[in-house]
Amino acid sequence: MLEIKNLVVQIEDKRILNGLNLTVNNGEIAAIMGPNGSGKSTLSYVIAGKEDYEVLDGEILLDGQNVLEMEPDERAAAGIFLAFQYPLEIPGVASMTFLKAALNAQRKARGEEELTTPDFIKRVNAAAQQLEIPKDMLKRALNVGFSGGEKKRMEILQMALLQPTFCILDETDSGLDIDALRIVSEGVNALRSPDRSFLVITHYQRLLNHIVPDTVHVMSSGRIVKSGGKELALELEANGYADYRTSEAA
Amino acid sequence: MPAVQETIDQVRSIDVDQYKYGFETEVEMEKAPKGLSEDVIRFISAKKGEPEWMLQWRLDAYKRWLTMREPNWARVSYDKIDYNDIYYYAAPKNNPAPKSLDEVDPEILKTYEKLGIPLREQEILAGVEPQNRVAVDAVFDSVSVATTFKEELAKAGVIFMPISEAIREYPDLVRQYLGSVVPVTDNYFATLNSAVFTDGSFVYIPPGVRCPMELSTYFRINEKNTGQFERTLIIADKGSYVSYLEGCTAPKRDENQLHAAVVELVALDDAEIKYSTVQNWYPGDAQGRGGIYNFVTKRGDCRGRNSVITWTQVETGSAITWKYPSCILRGDNSRGEFYSIAVSNGMQQVDSGTKMIHLGKNTTSRIISKGIAAGKSDNTYRGLVSAHRKATGARNFTNCDSLLIGNQCGAHTVPYIESKNASAVFEHEATTSKISEDQMFYCQQRGLSEEEATALIVNGFVKDVLQQLPMEFAVEAQKLISISLEGSVG
Ligand SMILES: Nc1ncnc2c1ncn2[C@@H]1O[C@H](COP(=O)(O)OP(=O)(O)OP(=O)(O)O)[C@@H](O)[C@H]1O
Ligand SMILES: [Mg+2]
Numbered sequence: 001m002l003e004i005k006n007l008v009v010q011i012e013d014k015r016i017l018n019g020l021n022l023t024v025n026n027g028e029i030a031a032i033m034g035p036n037g038s039g040k041s042t043l044s045y046v047i048a049g050k051e052d053y054e055v056l057d058g059e060i061l062l063d064g065q066n067v068l069e070m071e072p073d074e075r076a077a078a079g080i081f082l083a084f085q086y087p088l089e090i091p092g093v094a095s096m097t098f099l100k101a102a103l104n105a106q107r108k109a110r111g112e113e114e115l116t117t118p119d120f121i122k123r124v125n126a127a128a129q130q131l132e133i134p135k136d137m138l139k140r141a142l143n144v145g146f147s148g149g150e151k152k153r154m155e156i157l158q159m160a161l162l163q164p165t166f167c168i169l170d171e172t173d174s175g176l177d178i179d180a181l182r183i184v185s186e187g188v189n190a191l192r193s194p195d196r197s198f199l200v201i202t203h204y205q206r207l208l209n210h211i212v213p214d215t216v217h218v219m220s221s222g223r224i225v226k227s228g229g230k231e232l233a234l235e236l237e238a239n240g241y242a243d244y245r246t247s248e249a250a
Numbered sequence: 251m252p253a254v255q256e257t258i259d260q261v262r263s264i265d266v267d268q269y270k271y272g273f274e275t276e277v278e279m280e281k282a283p284k285g286l287s288e289d290v291i292r293f294i295s296a297k298k299g300e301p302e303w304m305l306q307w308r309l310d311a312y313k314r315w316l317t318m319r320e321p322n323w324a325r326v327s328y329d330k331i332d333y334n335d336i337y338y339y340a341a342p343k344n345n346p347a348p349k350s351l352d353e354v355d356p357e358i359l360k361t362y363e364k365l366g367i368p369l370r371e372q373e374i375l376a377g378v379e380p381q382n383r384v385a386v387d388a389v390f391d392s393v394s395v396a397t398t399f400k401e402e403l404a405k406a407g408v409i410f411m412p413i414s415e416a417i418r419e420y421p422d423l424v425r426q427y428l429g430s431v432v433p434v435t436d437n438y439f440a441t442l443n444s445a446v447f448t449d450g451s452f453v454y455i456p457p458g459v460r461c462p463m464e465l466s467t468y469f470r471i472n473e474k475n476t477g478q479f480e481r482t483l484i485i486a487d488k489g490s491y492v493s494y495l496e497g498c499t500a501p502k503r504d505e506n507q508l509h510a511a512v513v514e515l516v517a518l519d520d521a522e523i524k525y526s527t528v529q530n531w532y533p534g535d536a537q538g539r540g541g542i543y544n545f546v547t548k549r550g551d552c553r554g555r556n557s558v559i560t561w562t563q564v565e566t567g568s569a570i571t572w573k574y575p576s577c578i579l580r581g582d583n584s585r586g587e588f589y590s591i592a593v594s595n596g597m598q599q600v601d602s603g604t605k606m607i608h609l610g611k612n613t614t615s616r617i618i619s620k621g622i623a624a625g626k627s628d629n630t631y632r633g634l635v636s637a638h639r640k641a642t643g644a645r646n647f648t649n650c651d652s653l654l655i656g657n658q659c660g661a662h663t664v665p666y667i668e669s670k671n672a673s674a675v676f677e678h679e680a681t682t683s684k685i686s687e688d689q690m691f692y693c694q695q696r697g698l699s700e701e702e703a704t705a706l707i708v709n710g711f712v713k714d715v716l717q718q719l720p721m722e723f724a725v726e727a728q729k730l731i732s733i734s735l736e737g738s739v740g
Binding site: 048049050051052071072073075076077081082084087088089090091092093094097098101102103105106109141158162 | 702
């Protein structure tokens, strides 16, 4: 379970999150929607531990642990995963090599045995097959020269492999073609489990048709201004954010 | 060489600072009077029991040196060196010279053990496949203290011994080749070396012989205020093959120390020499105090047809590196290769590269250079590729990549290309990349620590060059690189 209480965050003297409250229970899929610039990516970065963001107030607890005190890699080992809105390129490091290093680093941090190479390859191949990622792509440097959609798929492959407990998907649907959207959604749905929760950031209902959320939250000016069930997304799709923008002034 | 790995782990776990080889050995030393003069040169020559021609050669070099000026074209800066404030000869007091390992000062043996260089043949043999054995010449300040596997190599006709010994035992061979690749007058530091060189290795591989094991020399500067001027000469006769590796370390000190070496390689028809260096001289502290000035001249002469010379270097140490291992491609169809990883961190300055001089027909060369700059360091690749009028069909491929870690370091690429033959084809590729904070965060988000992420990216960056090293050394070099870059991020 992830609990965010009264989170206030600024960057370079600009306040972006203004007392944000949000709880995501185990096994829950929570969707966050909200206008451009409302702070959705910022929230995901702060949960994952990116530097530069100054947390002025509030707390983030993962199963009761104070996340804000942990280094990004410790958070990853504790089960937090962020599928980036804009995945980074890592030149010179084959995707396969990167995946193995990441997986083993997390296992080591948790005091588990490192995976043997055959065991690892079996897992990657299974995950790659499900996401229809060709094997030779795994030999290329991670994300270097990948198309936008390929990068997003690679994010989900990493998620499938690392088996995190709290997954943030930041606009994973953008850049995906119709088939890829289905494949990726199926990949995410296959990972649904009672002890894994998701925070799905998106602008469009079409993703939520595939990945059906339990709750939908509307974010505006760095706050959750409305929460509801999956029907809230449909309402937003029809009416836009007009109703919620007005609350910004308050 | 399992000992190497263990030692690295061991030393790594004790030492708080990044440089793991900074300890000093307490041995009684004998030194020449401080400063440089004809008398000092005579002293060195006498200590080595050299023939008259050698002394004369040194004195001529000295006279020449007095007329020369220190070069200033490299992209490095340092306080003026006072050449009279240096000891030019320092050797452990142990006369007469040790004849076997049992006579070597145990303190010195311990030093090499600590460095992970086993000198006792039995110890080297334990658990090592015969084909993976390495013969070692250990040079401690100005003298060679031990050379292993000499007898076994002699059976194959290979001569591997300290150059001071070779001057006495094989004067004709030495006289024929010494200075034939790097002339006495070549450059300021090479000329200085010619006057005062103290020890180094001599290798001769007879025609048609494939040297039965890796040869290596391990240089250790121990004494304070002492320069190290080693001289290495390797001759691969027709159709022979040798792989040679050089390693170096020095204690931590606040003063700078000068290391001005000369290495000459000669490959005759169909011969091949692979020369690898893992250079880890003390780089100085975070404020740039102390460290070795590594001003060396290394050159290989592909004198024969179809000969091959490969330079592979992993440079992580020294306060200043000024070094351009080069190939003169004289023989038709000869090939020169240069593979380099130069890592700089802290306040280190590196100006390094190569020269490929194409003289013969259909000569080929290949340059792969990977510069990694971190901290406040400066890392320059300087390379010359030239084709002589007669070098029809000459070809070069150069790939020169720089990786920057952090915002305060610099990387520069200075290629020189001169072609006097229209049929020569030279290709040059260069890239500069940077590990950004965003990339670092991405890696950490996947569970990698900053160190692991840096090591992963750096390993990816250097792997083409590491592959060129003998396997055991590749592992050692990889560790060395990550140790050198410790604390470079964040
Ligand atoms: N380094 C920075 N310096 C200044 N402002 C920043 C910085 N990073 C983000 N911001 C600002 O913070 C606000 C929130 O950005 P964020 O990326 O979190 O929005 P978002 O909700 O994810 O938007 P989108 O839907 O377009 O992805 C924006 O106004 C953005 O310009
Ligand atoms: Mg965003």
